[in-house]
Amino acid sequence: MDPERLDAELARIAASETRRRFDLAQGPLVRASLLRLGEEDHVLLLTIHQLVADRRSVRLFTDEVLTGYANLLGGAGRPPPSPPSRRRWPPPSAPG
Structure with missing residues (x-):
């Protein structure tokens, strides 16, 4: 798949996931999906309710995950640059 179609x-998929409501009584309030793009290419999609983590916490968590991943790959402990968020913060409306 060409990069533009893949990004689209x-x-x-990310937009569809953000439209799924959270059940505050039953949970979970964090959802993870691993999307396989190829044999060695994957995207981790995390959807986190704002009651669980604020923007700063999500950024810190993302940095920690990327640093750990870089270390697993034998990097110097510096994470690759974070991809841009596809969602505005705060969301225009926060149902559920």
Whole structure:
């Protein structure tokens, strides 16, 4: 799949996930999906309710995950640059 179509499909999947409501009584309030793009290419999609983590906490968590991943790959402990968020913060409306 060409990069533009791939980006569009990932954006569609992410948008679909953000429209799924959270059940505050039953949970979970964090959802994770691992999307396989190829044999060695994957995207981790995390959807986190704002009651669980604020913007700063999500950024710190993302940095920790990327640093750990870089270390697993034998990097110097410096994470690759974070991809841009596809969602505005705070969201225009925060249902559920």
